[in-house]
Amino acid sequence: MEGDEKMLDMVREKTKKAKVAPASARETGEAQPERASEVSGLLSLSNVEAFYGSFRAVSNVSLEVQPRAVTALIGPSGCGKSTLLRTINRMHETIPGATVKGSIALDGIDLYGSDVDAVRVRRVIGMVFQKPNPFPTMTIYENVAAGLRLLGRTAKSEMDGVVEASLRRAALWDEVKEKLKQPGTSLSGGQQQRLCIARAVAVQPRVLLMDEPCSALDPVATLKIEELIRELAAEYTIVIVTHNMQQASRVSDSTAFFSMNEDRAGYLVESGATTTIFTSPKEALTESYVAGRFG
Amino acid sequence: MKSSAVSVREALLQPGTHDLRRARTDWVMQRIFQVAAFLAVLPLFVLIFYVTLRALPWLSPALLTNNPLDQEPGILNAIVGSLQMTALALLVTGPIGIAGGVYLSEFASSRVATIGEFVIDIMLGIPSIVAGIFAYLVLVPILGFSGWAASAALGVLTLPIVMRTTQEVMRLVPPSIREASLALGVPVWRTTLLVTLRTALPGVLTGLVLATSRSLGETAPLLMTARGTNAENFLDFGTTMNAMPIVIYQYAGAADERSIGQAWATALVLMVIALALNVLVRWRTINSRVA
Amino acid sequence: MSGAALDFRRQRSASSDPLFRRILAAGAAVAGILLLVVTGYLFAYSAPLWSIQSPISFLTTPAWVTGIEQADGSVLEVYGAASALFGTAATSIIAVLFAAPIGILGAIYLVEFAPRALAVPLAFLVELIAAIPSVVFGLWALGDLSNRLRDSIEWWVASSFGQIFPWLSEDPTSPASDSIFRAGFLLAIMILPMIVAVSREFLRSVPISLREGYIGMGATRWEAIRDVVIPTARIGLIGAVLLALGRALGETIAVTMVIGNAEGIPSSLLLPGQTIASKIANNIGETSGEIPLASMTALALALFLLSFLISLAVRISLRRFSRVRAVS
Numbered sequence: 001m002e003g004d005e006k007m008l009d010m011v012r013e014k015t016k017k018a019k020v021a022p023a024s025a026r027e028t029g030e031a032q033p034e035r036a037s038e039v040s041g042l043l044s045l046s047n048v049e050a051f052y053g054s055f056r057a058v059s060n061v062s063l064e065v066q067p068r069a070v071t072a073l074i075g076p077s078g079c080g081k082s083t084l085l086r087t088i089n090r091m092h093e094t095i096p097g098a099t100v101k102g103s104i105a106l107d108g109i110d111l112y113g114s115d116v117d118a119v120r121v122r123r124v125i126g127m128v129f130q131k132p133n134p135f136p137t138m139t140i141y142e143n144v145a146a147g148l149r150l151l152g153r154t155a156k157s158e159m160d161g162v163v164e165a166s167l168r169r170a171a172l173w174d175e176v177k178e179k180l181k182q183p184g185t186s187l188s189g190g191q192q193q194r195l196c197i198a199r200a201v202a203v204q205p206r207v208l209l210m211d212e213p214c215s216a217l218d219p220v221a222t223l224k225i226e227e228l229i230r231e232l233a234a235e236y237t238i239v240i241v242t243h244n245m246q247q248a249s250r251v252s253d254s255t256a257f258f259s260m261n262e263d264r265a266g267y268l269v270e271s272g273a274t275t276t277i278f279t280s281p282k283e284a285l286t287e288s289y290v291a292g293r294f295g
Numbered sequence: 296m297k298s299s300a301v302s303v304r305e306a307l308l309q310p311g312t313h314d315l316r317r318a319r320t321d322w323v324m325q326r327i328f329q330v331a332a333f334l335a336v337l338p339l340f341v342l343i344f345y346v347t348l349r350a351l352p353w354l355s356p357a358l359l360t361n362n363p364l365d366q367e368p369g370i371l372n373a374i375v376g377s378l379q380m381t382a383l384a385l386l387v388t389g390p391i392g393i394a395g396g397v398y399l400s401e402f403a404s405s406r407v408a409t410i411g412e413f414v415i416d417i418m419l420g421i422p423s424i425v426a427g428i429f430a431y432l433v434l435v436p437i438l439g440f441s442g443w444a445a446s447a448a449l450g451v452l453t454l455p456i457v458m459r460t461t462q463e464v465m466r467l468v469p470p471s472i473r474e475a476s477l478a479l480g481v482p483v484w485r486t487t488l489l490v491t492l493r494t495a496l497p498g499v500l501t502g503l504v505l506a507t508s509r510s511l512g513e514t515a516p517l518l519m520t521a522r523g524t525n526a527e528n529f530l531d532f533g534t535t536m537n538a539m540p541i542v543i544y545q546y547a548g549a550a551d552e553r554s555i556g557q558a559w560a561t562a563l564v565l566m567v568i569a570l571a572l573n574v575l576v577r578w579r580t581i582n583s584r585v586a
Numbered sequence: 587m588s589g590a591a592l593d594f595r596r597q598r599s600a601s602s603d604p605l606f607r608r609i610l611a612a613g614a615a616v617a618g619i620l621l622l623v624v625t626g627y628l629f630a631y632s633a634p635l636w637s638i639q640s641p642i643s644f645l646t647t648p649a650w651v652t653g654i655e656q657a658d659g660s661v662l663e664v665y666g667a668a669s670a671l672f673g674t675a676a677t678s679i680i681a682v683l684f685a686a687p688i689g690i691l692g693a694i695y696l697v698e699f700a701p702r703a704l705a706v707p708l709a710f711l712v713e714l715i716a717a718i719p720s721v722v723f724g725l726w727a728l729g730d731l732s733n734r735l736r737d738s739i740e741w742w743v744a745s746s747f748g749q750i751f752p753w754l755s756e757d758p759t760s761p762a763s764d765s766i767f768r769a770g771f772l773l774a775i776m777i778l779p780m781i782v783a784v785s786r787e788f789l790r791s792v793p794i795s796l797r798e799g800y801i802g803m804g805a806t807r808w809e810a811i812r813d814v815v816i817p818t819a820r821i822g823l824i825g826a827v828l829l830a831l832g833r834a835l836g837e838t839i840a841v842t843m844v845i846g847n848a849e850g851i852p853s854s855l856l857l858p859g860q861t862i863a864s865k866i867a868n869n870i871g872e873t874s875g876e877i878p879l880a881s882m883t884a885l886a887l888a889l890f891l892l893s894f895l896i897s898l899a900v901r902i903s904l905r906r907f908s909r910v911r912a913v914s
Contacts, residue, residue: 040303091802096701107303116307117318123804124306133799137817146813147803152313196799203803206303321806328699331691335782336708338775339715345730346722394613401592402607403614413901414618420893421624422836424863428886431870432879433627451620458617473592484606512719514839515867540721540839547725547843559729562722573717577710 040107041067041206041237043088048102050083050092057083059265061102063256067206070229070238072248072274075258076294080266081241084258085209088239089125090118106207123151125207126200131216132192134184134199141180143195147203162202170198171228190221197228201236208232210240214247226251245290249278257286343566350563353556358564363525363537368553370561372527376536377565380442380521381510383532384449385457389503392454393492396461396499401487412462418455426451427516440522442532448516453506460502464495501576508572512565514540539565628887635880639665644884648672648851650865652878665881667888669851673766673859674889677841678834680770680855681777686827689781694811696782697789709786716779724843727772732844735768743767744856753854764846766859772840777830784829788822789815825903832896835889838863862889 043065050058058080065071073081086092087100090111104111111121134143142149144163153159163180167173172194176187184195193213200208210229214222229251232238242248248255255278256271270283281287288294310318361369399411430448438444468491476486492499517523523541528534539561546558635644647666656662692712696705747754792815800810816823846858847868860868862885873882 089802091798094798094801106307109304109307111307117310117314119318119804119806120307120310120314121804122802124303127802129795129799129802131795133793133795135796135799135814135818137814137820146800150317150803150805150809199803317806317809321808324808324811325699328691328695331688332695332700332708334688335692335778336711338778339711339718341730342715342718342723342726345726349729391613391616394610395615395617396613398607398610398614402610411614411617413897414621416897416901417894418617418621420832420836420897422838422863422889422893424836424838424866425624425628425886425890427838428866428870428883429624429627432631432883451624454617454620458614470592482603484603487606508717512721514719514721515863518867519870540719543721543725544839544843547728558725562725566718566722569717569719570714573714577713 039067042107043207043237043239044103044105044108045084045088046103046105048084048087048100048104050080050087051099051101052095053097056263056265058087059261059267061268063268063271065207065237065239066254067237068234069253070233070240070251071254071256072252073239073241073256073258074243074245074248075266075269075289076260077243078264078266079258079260081258082211084266085211085239085241088207089127089209090121091127093118123147123203124205125209126203126205127209127211128193128196128200128213130212132189132196134187134192134195136183136185138184139181140176140184140187140195143184144199144202146199151203166198166202169201169232170194171224171231172198188221190217190224193217193221193225194228197225197232201232205236207237207239210238212241212243215243222247245278245292249274257281257283257289259285259289343570346559346563346566349559350556353560354563358557358560362527363542363557368557370537370539370542370557370564372524373537373539373542373561374564375529376442376521377511377538377540379530379532380446380449380517380536380538381507383442383446384453384510385503385507387446388450388454388457388506392457392502392506393461393499395454396458396502397465397487397492399458399462400465401491415455415459415462418451419459421452423452423513423515427519430516431519435520439533440520440535442521442528442534442536445517445521445536445538446532448520449510449513452513452516453510456506456509457502460505461495461499464498464502465491467498468494504572504576508569512540512569514544517541518544625890628883628890632880632884632887634876635665635884638663638877644881645671645888650849650881663877665884667862667885669849670860670862670865670885671888672851673769673845673861674835674863674892676766676855676859677770677773677845677861678831680767681773681834682827682831684771684774685778685781685830689778689826689830690785690823692778693782693785693789694815696786698807698811698815709783712782713779715775716783720776720837720840721843723772723776724840727768727840727844731772732764732768735771739771740765740767740856754856764844764858765854765856766845766852767855769841769845769859769861770855772844773834773837776837776840777834780833781826781830784826785819785823788819788826791822792818821903821906825900828896828900828903832893832900835893835896836863838867842867862886 043063045061045063045065048058048061049056061084073085075081083092088104088111092098092100100112106124110116111125134140135146138146141163144166145159148154148159148162153162164173164177167176172191175191176182176195179186184192187195193216197208197213213229214225217225226247229238229240233253240248240251242251252274254271255274257269257277258266259269260266270277270281270286272282277286278290281290355367357365357367358369359374360371361367362372363370395411399408403411426448429451430444434444434447435441438447472494473486473491476490477483481490517538518541521536521538521541523537523545524535525537526535528536542561543558543565546554546561549555549558644665644667646668647664648668649664649666650669651662651664696709700708743754796814796818797810800814801807805813841861842864845861845864847860847864848858849860852859866882866885870882873879
């Protein structure tokens with residue numbers, strides 16, 4: 001009970017702060033129809049199911065993810081949150097035997113359409129992984145510029161500019177500007193993760209997917225990244241999977257809560273504005289989870 | 296930096312020439328990888344097919360029961376000779392190799408183990424001709440052109456194989472197994488022999504079989520020591536012995552068709568034995584991997 | 587990763603323990619002693635040669651001449667290993683040039699693209715080639731491979747490039763004879779399995795998270811292999827090639843059967859030559875006398891030292907690989 005009170009206080013604090021900052025979707029967590037159409041980055045998931053061979057890991061998820069906002073996917077482990085995340089940028093299908101059903105669209109374009117190449121989807125939808133994975137054989141500079149090189153934009157002046165801008169965006173520039181030629185792995189864990197964020201934004205995606213980006217980091221680094229995520233939300237559609245409820249309430253505008261049914265498939269229990277989910281959820285299961293009674 | 300550079304519609308549905316080129320390169324490279332894998336496995340089939348083809352006309356029971364000087368020549372003394380010399384070599388190097396391998400894995404300090412591994416590396420790399428000339432210059436004056444000298448030369452080549460495989464499979468046994476045994480009060484030497492080594496036994500046997508296969512196929516050292524003979528030779532290590540690789544080598548360049556045919560038939564027998572041994576030991580690994 | 591699995595040194599136990607350990611240590615020591623004995627004899631038996639010829643001259647002179655009576659009654663003896671060294675080097679390099687690309691590309695297929703049900707049996711089949719004895723390879727080359735090569739590659743190379751590059755021309759009197767090229771090609775087939783097997787291990791050791799990171803940015807699978815997997819595994823791949831090179835250097839019989847056994851350094855790769863191994867194998871029977879035997883031993887010693895250097899290079903490169911892996 002006391003924990004619940006603390007949680008509610010925290011959420012109210014956040015809501016107050018959010019009301020002060022200018023934003024379109026932050027206050028209510030719901031799209032204002034007339035604004036959504038001019039802002040790119042709306043993700044629409046419709047009856048999405050994900051399989052590993054014949055095993056169904058995610059069942060029947062329908063969700064609208066708003067642009068310029070952070071949507072958190074929460075729930076106990078094993079509920080298919082990461083699997084669902086990876087269907088959005090078509091990484092799920094890189095596992096042999098893995099398939100996807102249903103439809104996922106970005107700004108109305110079906111990402112699994114026959115005329116859409118998965119490679120291009122991943123340029124528009126970036127991903128940051130649980131464990132920071134900078135490329136060990138590349139320098140910091142090369143890590144950030146890797147995506148640009150793939151796109152053929154190799155003019156030095158352009159690359160220099162984009163690398164600096166991306167590192168600034170990831171709040172890393174000041175710490176590494178003197179050592180851009182050092183290997184990407186020479187940084188601390190939190191810095192490495194910000195490096196991964198920098199290289200993700202360097203190719204100018206519309207959406208950023210984050211799979212438990214802070215779970216391998218210490219609390220100080222975690223806080224820095226959470227601040228970064230709030231800043232990035234001004235420009236990108238962000239979907240973040242997290243085990244940490246407090247993090248979800250700190251960082252996100254909308255929250256989707258997942259659970260597992262009897263045949264071990266994950267399903268969407270409830271979604272809505274973060275404040276609503278945490279203070280007055282519709283489902284009893286949701287309420288149990290956010291009150292810390294399981295998971 | 297504005298994130299409005301390229302519209303989503305453009306990025307997803309209208310690939311530029313650069314993107315198309317990348318996709319095409321990817322496709323081409325994947326075909327290249329497939330071709331390379333095919334080329335890597337091709338020689339096995341070509342070899343088996345061709346050797347079988349050439350050997351077929353010369354296969355008969357007499358091949359395996361007769362000797363070179365009989366009415367219908369056979370390679371019995373070569374088969375027997377090969378088996379004898381390999382058996383003797385392995386009889387000696389097997390236990391020594393296992394002992395050494397166990398030592399390097401279980402009891403050697405880090406420095407000794409590194410040195411030991413390097414020594415084994417060098418020995419594994421000894422070209423068979425070098426082992427052969429060593430046997431010719433050092434062992435033959437003492438032991439004569441004989442099965443003894445040949446087996447000794449084979450021993451030099453097989454010892455590192457047994458030692459290396461034993462060391463590696465012993466290392467793979469999890470420490471917890473040793474700890475459990477020690478915690479029960481079992482002395483170290485019994486633990487090592489009856490627990491750790493027993494767990495690693497399949498791998499050790501594999502090492503012995505691989506060494507056997509290698510030893511059966513060696514030619515150069517045998518040419519310089521046992522030399523080959525037409526006479527029957529059973530268990531007389533003191534004199535020259537015949538062996539399958541010697542037959543193949545000596546008959547390969549022969550003028551008459553019959554001898555060449557013998558060479559091919561011997562090659563088939565030797566190849567079948569070597570392949571059978573290797574398939575046998577790897578069968579278990581394949582099954583466990585796929586399952 | 588060296589050293590004992592558990593530290594038994596401070597175990598105080600039954601009195602049979604020290605004896606046990608000593609027996610085992612003796613087993614290990616046998617290997618060391620054997621190596622020292624072999625090395626020692628190689629040096630000792632080749633020593634007489636150095637009294638009439640310097641090692642430098644031995645290594646650099648192509649001619650191998652014995653027993654030619656001079657005008658003044660002395661016997662001319664020149665032992666030059668250069669042709670044999672050339673042949674050994676040339677065949678091994680040709681072998682690696684063919685086998686390394688195909689082997690590594692094939693390994694990439696097995697690791698990155700092959701479905702699991704196919705990858706395991708396929709890898710098994712590739713490694714099975716290594717089980718076939720070298721003398722069988724030699725026989726096959728004499729009977730089958732030589733013909734194929736003669737009618738296809740050798741003919742094409744000689745007619746297309748023979749004019750431009752004299753080192754690729756044929757002997758007009760006996761075109762497509764046994765040659766350095768043929769031996770090198772055969773050697774390539776024989777070392778291919780080793781390159782595939784070892785490369786596979788190193789490619790598999792590259793963490794999946796690195797590949798995913800690159801593909802997640804919108805790279806194609808080939809680009810991920812080119813820019814992430816290969817660079818990360820590079821040192822190990824080099825080790826694999828060096829390992830195969832060592833094997834190629836040591837290969838005796840198959841090469842001897844198809845190299846043609848000619849003295850001197852041939853003017854073309856399509857002409858017969860000799861390797862250290864083939865020279866020893868072909869001549870040792872008729873060699874007698876202290877100095878001629880010393881010269882044969884010196885050849886063996888040279889080969890032995892060469893393979894020792896390669897073993898050293900492999901160890902060093904593999905140690906660097908594990909250091910790189912530990913950092914990332």
